[in-house]
Amino acid sequence: MKYAFFPGCTAPFRTYGYEVSTRLVAKQLDIELMSMEGSNCCGFAVRPIDKLSSIVLAARNFCLAEKMALDICVICNGCYENFIVARNGLLTDPKLRREVNDILSEIDMEFTESVEIKHFARILFEEVGISKIKESVVSPLEGLRVAVHYGCHVLKPSYELGFSDWENPRWLDQLVEVTGAKSMPYVDKMACCGGPIMGSAMDLATNMIRDKLIKIKSVNVDAIVTICPFCALQFDLTQLGAEKKFNETYRIPLFHYPQLLGIAQGLDPFDLGFFENRVNVSTALEKVGIIF
Amino acid sequence: MTEEKVKPFKVEEPLRIARLDPTFKGEIMEEPNAELIKYCFQCGTCTGSCIATRFENNFNPRRIIKAALLGLKELVLSSDVLWICTLCYQCSERCPQGVKISEFMEVLRHLAVKYGYIHPSLRLQAEAILRSGRVYEDEDTANVMREDVSLPPALSVDMDEVSKILNRTGISNILLREEGDR
Numbered sequence: 001m002k003y004a005f006f007p008g009c010t011a012p013f014r015t016y017g018y019e020v021s022t023r024l025v026a027k028q029l030d031i032e033l034m035s036m037e038g039s040n041c042c043g044f045a046v047r048p049i050d051k052l053s054s055i056v057l058a059a060r061n062f063c064l065a066e067k068m069a070l071d072i073c074v075i076c077n078g079c080y081e082n083f084i085v086a087r088n089g090l091l092t093d094p095k096l097r098r099e100v101n102d103i104l105s106e107i108d109m110e111f112t113e114s115v116e117i118k119h120f121a122r123i124l125f126e127e128v129g130i131s132k133i134k135e136s137v138v139s140p141l142e143g144l145r146v147a148v149h150y151g152c153h154v155l156k157p158s159y160e161l162g163f164s165d166w167e168n169p170r171w172l173d174q175l176v177e178v179t180g181a182k183s184m185p186y187v188d189k190m191a192c193c194g195g196p197i198m199g200s201a202m203d204l205a206t207n208m209i210r211d212k213l214i215k216i217k218s219v220n221v222d223a224i225v226t227i228c229p230f231c232a233l234q235f236d237l238t239q240l241g242a243e244k245k246f247n248e249t250y251r252i253p254l255f256h257y258p259q260l261l262g263i264a265q266g267l268d269p270f271d272l273g274f275f276e277n278r279v280n281v282s283t284a285l286e287k288v289g290i291i292f
Numbered sequence: 293m294t295e296e297k298v299k300p301f302k303v304e305e306p307l308r309i310a311r312l313d314p315t316f317k318g319e320i321m322e323e324p325n326a327e328l329i330k331y332c333f334q335c336g337t338c339t340g341s342c343i344a345t346r347f348e349n350n351f352n353p354r355r356i357i358k359a360a361l362l363g364l365k366e367l368v369l370s371s372d373v374l375w376i377c378t379l380c381y382q383c384s385e386r387c388p389q390g391v392k393i394s395e396f397m398e399v400l401r402h403l404a405v406k407y408g409y410i411h412p413s414l415r416l417q418a419e420a421i422l423r424s425g426r427v428y429e430d431e432d433t434a435n436v437m438r439e440d441v442s443l444p445p446a447l448s449v450d451m452d453e454v455s456k457i458l459n460r461t462g463i464s465n466i467l468l469r470e471e472g473d474r
Contacts, residue, residue, distance in 0.1 A: 009426045013427075017441065020443050023443075038450030041426040045414075049401075057454070103461065106456045152378070196379055197377075199414070200413045211347070
């Protein structure tokens with residue numbers, strides 16, 4: 001299995017533990033992640049201002065992957081949604097496609113439909129499969145209780161992304177449970193973390209994550225698991241901001257999903273970048289017999 | 293810490309016809325993906341599904357749609373609440389009329405931008421992308437941290453190519469717009 005690896009902007013610059021654990025877990029499962037030299041922002045960041053620019057930026061990345069003759073593997077829900085919406089637009093709107101290709105011809109590129117977009121977590125679930133992942137687990141995380149947060153843009157809009165189970169999905173819970181950990185149900189599990197408005201309305205984003213944290217805390221979990229660097233920043237970094245703002249204590253560690261899988265595969269938590277996580281993870285790791 | 297106050301989004305009643313811009317609806321419909329909004333019958337499923345509304349009641353998708361379709365152009369385009377939508381698509385998924393409401397919020401954002409109302413945080417983001425092809429620019433700091441976790445240095449963006457294509461989309465001209473421009 002081989003993919004053009006598109007880590008996006010946030011993971012390589014803000015959540016180092018997510019990128020490094022993704023790479024290590026991929027290696028364990030024989031997934032080759034090839035660098036996309038020269039790639040740019042997925043386009044999500046400029047979409048509110050100019051849709052054409054966001055599609056052109058996305059399309060240039062598709063062309064780079066096409067040169068590598070590989071599908072794209074993303075690890076950010078924002079990149080995932082923006083890439084798929086852009087690709088769908090190019091496939092269904094001939095006028096848009098002509099316009100974008102005219103711009104891309106400036107750099108000798110042309111959008112074709114050959115490249116598909118996959119999220120790393122979906123690759124694990126669909127391509128690798130639960131049974132093969134199970135074989136890779138050497139130290140099951142028995143007794144670890146986690147709160148799963150999918151993140152909106154890996155599920156919705158379902159009519160663009162092609163999922164029917166956006167309201168009550170199970171696949172990420174299954175990916176968690178194959179490690180031996182238990183996915184605990186909690187109120188408003190599918191609610192947005194507030195990540196997309198961290199820039200434009202930080203106060204509101206903080207209030208939103210506080211609400212999720214209080215609901216998660218009430219079911220007594222050891223960690224929160226995410227598959228998006230933006231959601232992760234909300235749960236990890238903004239958690240500290242919310243503690244300060246409301247003078248409350250949550251202290252719920254955030255695990256990037258590949259970190260969770262990585263420890264179950266017996267990888268060294270230091271190599272998995274756990275020390276980069278902001279909320280202290282040692283109590284959670286102790287629970288599964290790891291001194292960190 | 294002081295809470296940033298969101299400017300109230302209020303449709304003044306009684307409505308004064310003279311304050312409504314009857315051309316605004318047409319202008320909205322010209323935008324791509326906007327035409328579905330004509331099926332909105334104001335049931336409020338969007339607002340009931342909205343997570344952001346729970347925490348900021350000035351953000352109310354049903355009310356924004358109503359104001360937009362009535363022609364309260366200035367109120368809608370200059371409002372803070374346009375930038376509060378997290379684009380979580382819960383409303384779009386649940387609308388009984390099949391209106392893509394999150395997408396409609398994007399349409400309104402694009403119209404706001406057209407009239408020079410660009411949220412400062414998004415302006416900064418777009419400027420970063422014009423300069424460096426991605427949102428975060430401090431490669432040196434990131435690379436020190438990346439080395440700590442044994443990651444290779446962050447890849448360089450081919451800015452030569454990115455500048456060429458972004459010159460063609462005209463995004464830098466959009467960023468020059470100021471409030472009230474056309």
